[in-house]
Amino acid sequence: MSVTHTSSVPVRRRAEGAPHRTVRGGAASRRTAPSQAPAATPTPAAQTATAAAPAPAAAPCAPLADPVVIEGADTTPRHTIGEVVARTGLTAHTLRWYERIGLLPPVGRSDAGRRRYSDRDLRWLEFVGRLRLTGMPVADMVRYADLMRAGDHTSPERRRMLEEHRDRVRAHVAQLQQTLLTIDRKIEGYRAAETP
Secondary structure (H helix, E strand, C coil), X not given: CCCCCCCCCCCCCCCCCCCEEEEECCEEEEECCCCCCCCCCCCHHHHHHHHHXXXXXCCCCCCCCCCCCCCCCCCCCXXXXXXXXXXHCCCHHHHHHHHHHCCCCCCEECCXXXXXXXXXXXXXXXXXXXXXXXXXXXXXXXXHHHHHHHCHHHHHHHHHHHHHHHHHHHHXXXXXXXXXXXXXXXXXXXXXXXCC
């Protein structure tokens, strides 16, 4: 006949979520996660000093080179697309469009894949902004950028493009000056009529 031995010690079930216990040398020890010290709360004086500290000013962009050089290795500092938007006034959509149509060379990327613009890119964007301000068509600006990337042997063609554009700008400026004189005469006529 077999005899089944049962323990007289009641079995305690561990409540769900309760810490584990291990027995070492007959003594129970609690296994718990290491406690984390709460973050120190800054004093009111430290908060005031932090709020009063001025934000660091953005480094000024280097002067525009003439002509803008976009060949070769570029080791100038890098800027985020938000910083470039703030400096140039262009939208992020416009910057991406410039890159897509070839007006802006392929922009470097961070390890996370985000665009990082260099000082050279900023100088080029400044030059492009001046060309747009003076009415150069986008197609001509893209052509000029392509010639620059092609190398020094395109320098004569680039010079001719800028000379032709300069002639158009000068003619437009002359028209504006004549228009300005007309406006001045109208203003003087109003002033004369208003004089008692």
